[in-house]
Every structure is written in structure tokens, then in C-alpha cells.
Amino acid sequence: MSKSLTYKKAGVDIAKANRLVDDIKAMAESTTTAKVLNRPQSFGALFGLDLKGYKRPVLVSSTDGVGTKLLVASLVGKHDTVGIDLVAMNVNDVLCCGAQPLFFLDYIAAGKLNNTTMKSVMKGIVRGCQLSGCALIGGETAEMPDMYRGEDYDLAGFTVGVVERDRIVDGSSMKVGDVLIGLPSSGLHSNGYSLARKALSVREQKQYAQALLKPTRIYVKPVLALLKKFTVKGMSHMTGGAWYEKLTKILPKGLAFSIYKGSWSIPGIFQLIQDKGRVPEHDMYKTFNMGIGFALVVSSKDVVGVQALLRRQAQESFLIGKVLQSSKKIVFK
Secondary structure, three states: OOOOOOOOOOOOOHHHHHHHHHHHHHHHHHHOOOOEEOOOOOOOOEEOOOOOOOOOEEEEEEEEEOOOHHHHHHHHOOOOOHHHHHHHHHHHHHHOOOOEEEEEEEEEEEOOOOHHHHHHHHHHHHHHHHHHOOEEEEEEEEEOOOOOOOOOEEEEEEEEEEEEHHHOOOOOOOOOOOEEEEEEOOOOOOOOHHHHHHHOOHHHHHHOHHHHOOOOOOOHHHHHHHHOOOOOOEEEEOOOOHHHHHHHHHOOOOEEEEEOOOOOOOOHHHHHHHHHHOOOHHHHHHHOOOOEEEEEEEOHHHHHHHHHHHHHOOOOOEEEEEEEEOOOOEEEO
16 A cells, blocks of 8 residues: 655645745734734735825836855855845836835745745844835745756735826936936846856855855835935846846936946955956946946936935945947947
């Protein structure tokens, strides 16, 4: 007679996963606002949309992950910051439209759930939500032993924000002479790790793990404060494609950015990757943010005021370029 087969024997421990979910709920409570509706019986997360102060509100959504940065985290057993990366990759994206993030959901998939690791990940997700002022209202944790090896895991995140229709930032009002202001990154953020991991040996990845695992900066609070006082004509979250794709994406036809190289500080981790991998400079700027994580386009008359307000928000900024007329889209000087 054959032995009986259970879900647990197949590799999925529901009881263990449920204990993790209970712990996650307790952690998420610190991000809860009055707009989150607590309905334990519901199969979906509920959020009360308060539209006071909006005449024509538009919802803005984003979904993204952390990518192979997770492999560096697993290599050194440090998982408490990749959750910040996950939130940042999403909230910084909706911010580019001028939207305030409202809530966040996560998806975690693993071959075998390690509760200690998952709690560390969730610690970062909670911190990211706190930094961006949005509520963690739900998520999914899946154990799939036939999809992932051992305790390997992947992350995905989802956020929804809101912006007044006539306050949407889309780059359409840019003109020649406008100024490009860059907000510094903390390092690679969450892009280019496939190239970085090829350029650096396993030993070097461990040696420089602290720099490689610096979490993505979240720009929500200082930029939202800026939008209340100034007209921002365009914004770019400097992720995959970086200078040649993400930044130029916001340009109206016929306009280009002239970039002042040397006008900001480039973290040393980028030079290390370039040297170790013998990566051409063009590829560096096409793959990595190179020290600028978020970019803003404003009128030249507003530059002094914009940078002063950002300083009051404890947000460093650099004047990194201007808008000119050209078919090249981007010119480095």
C-alpha cells in the first residue's frame, strides 16, 4: 500500500506560512492609516478613498520588483533592506506623475519559506512604506518548491497613488532653457545588478556588499513638498535604461538634455564596476543611475527657490543640466 501524500510532504507547509502571515500583519500595523478598512473576512484589501480636496482625481499605479540584487542579499545573508528597495521602485515611479502614494501590496515567492529571512524582508517593506507615507494593506506569500531552489525567493510590489488631473506632471510644458536638477542616489539602487555581478567576483561582491546593498532612496516626501510650492515640468526615476532611456522619456519632441558631467558626486562603487568589468562609459550611463536617482525639470527662475526648499527637506540636490533644442535627446558636456 502506498504512503499517503500531504501538502506538507509535497513541500508546502501551510501552518508555517500562516504563522509568518500573522507576524507580517502585526508588522504592517505601523503603516495603517484611518483610510485602511480592517475587514478580516474580506478576500481583498480595502482602502477608503478620501477625495476631499480633489476636483478631478486620477489614480496612478505601478508594479515592479528588486531583480538580481536579491542574489547579493542572499550571498551575504542580509535581507533587511531589499524590502525598502521594493517599495522605492514603485512609489518613486508614481511620484514621477506628481502622485501621492496611497497604499502598497507585496508578493513574495520562495522555494522554502525561511521565516527569519522573510521577517527581515518585511521589516524593509514596512520601513519603505513609512518613508513614503503609504499604507501596507495586503500581499501574498507563496511557497513553491518546484519553482525556486531551496530558500531562493523573489519579490514584487504594487502601489496606487492619486493626483489631480490638471496637476499631472508629464513633461509636455518643458521648453528650451529649463533646468535639470538631480537628487543623489545612494548607489546602484535596484538596477544593473546582472552587469555588476558579472563585473565583480563572488569574493568582491561579498567584500563590497555594504555598498551594493544600500537601499534605494525614496524621494516621495521632499518632492511632494516641492510640488506644493513650485511648478515642476518633468520628473524621472532613474532606473533601468537610466540616462539614455528613463531620463529622455520625459522630453517633448525636438528637445534634449545637456548634461553637465562633474556637477554631482558619483559613488565609488560605479568606478569599481567599470574598472573591474572594463565596462564602456556609454554602457555605464545606459545601465546605472551613476549617482543621480531622481531628476526634476524646473524653470530657470525657480532654481534657487527649489534647491532652498529641498535643503529644508534635508534633500541634497545638484544642478546637472538644461533643456536645449536638439534631435540627439541627450548630450554630455
